[in-house]
Every structure is written in C-alpha cells, then in structure tokens.
Amino acid sequence: MQIGELAARGGVTAKTVRYYESIGLMTAPERRANGYREYGEGALERLRFIRDSQAAGLSLSEAGEILRMKDEGESTCEHSRAMVDRHLRDIDAQIASLLAAKAELTALSRRAEALDPANCTDPHRCQVLALDLAVSGKV
Template identity: 55%
Template sequence: MRIGEVAEQAAVTTKTIRYYESIGILPTPDRTPSGYRAYDSTTLERLRFIRDAQATGLTLIEIKSILELRGQGERSCEHTRSLVHRQIDEIDVQIHRLEHARGELRELMERADRTDPADCVDEHRCQVIEARCGESHLGERPVAPLQ
C-alpha cells in the first residue's frame, strides 16, 4: 500500500505517518522501484494501535516503549499497566486542581453577583478580582497587573 492508502485506512494524515517514521515509532518502509513508500498490513495495525493508545492519554514516548518491548519479544502487559496507573494518578491530580479552581471561580462569581457596578470607579482595577489579593489565586497562577 502507498502512504495515502495507509493514512486513510488508519484515519491519520500522511504527515503523521512521516513524523512517526522520523521518531522511530514506525519502521522505515521499503521503497518501490519508483521510490514510493510501500507499506504492509502490519504498519496499518501499528498505526491503529498508536492512535488507540494516544486516545487513552499515553504519550508517543510511552507508546514507543510498549512497542519496543513487544519488538524485543517481551511481554508489555506489566509495563503498560504501570503507564496506565500513572495516567490515572495524573488525571486524579488534574481533577483535584480543577475542582479547586471551580470553587475559587464560584467565590468570584458570588462576589461579582454581590458587587454593585456603580461602585466600580477605578478604570485600572476590578474590585471583584482585587478583593482576592493576598488570598490564594486560581491554580496558584501569578496575577499580572492591568496596564
């Protein structure tokens, strides 16, 4: 198969295939006498695996490590299991941060709802946000002054 056919069947772009080849996650294909890349069904299956693994949140480096183990004839189940556990832990941390940020935003929203727009007289400051000075900020991001 040519690159366009493989790309279409794997639901990726030809640019993606070339990139995967350049980073070694896909082996360099054989070439036809006229210089076209020639792919077989194993490339298609590998591309589908890469796409599906990315959908779980695994990085290309992690996916490559799984493929390398398999390529060496080793079982990758335990390695994959540890990667999935780490991904779950990272998601749990993100959820915690997002829940915290949501709580902070709700406090700002409530403050904004109680604020009388007529009291907003300083064109360089917002008294809803200004009242948060000295307190922890959303996601602990630094607050830049208005210019």
C-alpha cells in the same frame, strides 16, 4: 499498500505516517522500483496501535517505549498497566485542581453579584477580582 492507503486505513494523514517514521515509531518500509513506499498489514497494525495509544492519553514516547519492548520480545502488560495507572492519577489530580478553581470562581461570581458597580472607582483594579478585599472582609 501505499502511504495514502495506509494513512487512510489507519485514520491519520500521510504526513503523520512520515513523521512517525522520522522519529522511529514506524520502520521505514521497502520501496518499489518507482520509489513509492510499500507497506504491509503489520505497518497498519502498528499505526493503529500508535493512534489508539494516543487516544488513551499516552504520549508518542510512551507508545514508542511499548513498541520497543514488543519488538524486543518483552512482555508489556505490567508496564502498560503502570502507565495507565499513572495517567489515571494525573487525571485525578487535574480534576481536583479544576474543582478547586471552579470553587474559587464560583465564590468570585457570587461575590460579584453582591457588588455595586457604582463603587468600582479604582482605575487600576477590579473589585470583582480584588481578592485582598474579599479576604479582609472590606467588601
């Protein structure tokens, strides 16, 4: 199959396929006499693996690492599992950070509801965001 068909069946663009080739994720295919690339089903499976890896949150580097291990005949299950577990921990940390940010913003929003806009006279500060006033209890 030619690059356009490979890309369409793999759910990416031809430019993406060329990029994956340029960084070594996809091997350069054989070329026909007319210069067109000729891809087999193996290339499609590899392309789908890369796409699915990214959808699962892995980086191209991580997908490439798994592909390299596969190419060398190594087992990848434990390695992949460790990667997935690391990504889960990262997501949990991001969620905790977002929840903390939400709590802070919620507190600011509640505080803003109680403020009188007429008291906002400082041309360099916003009383809603003046955290030092909230901490000191002056507001």
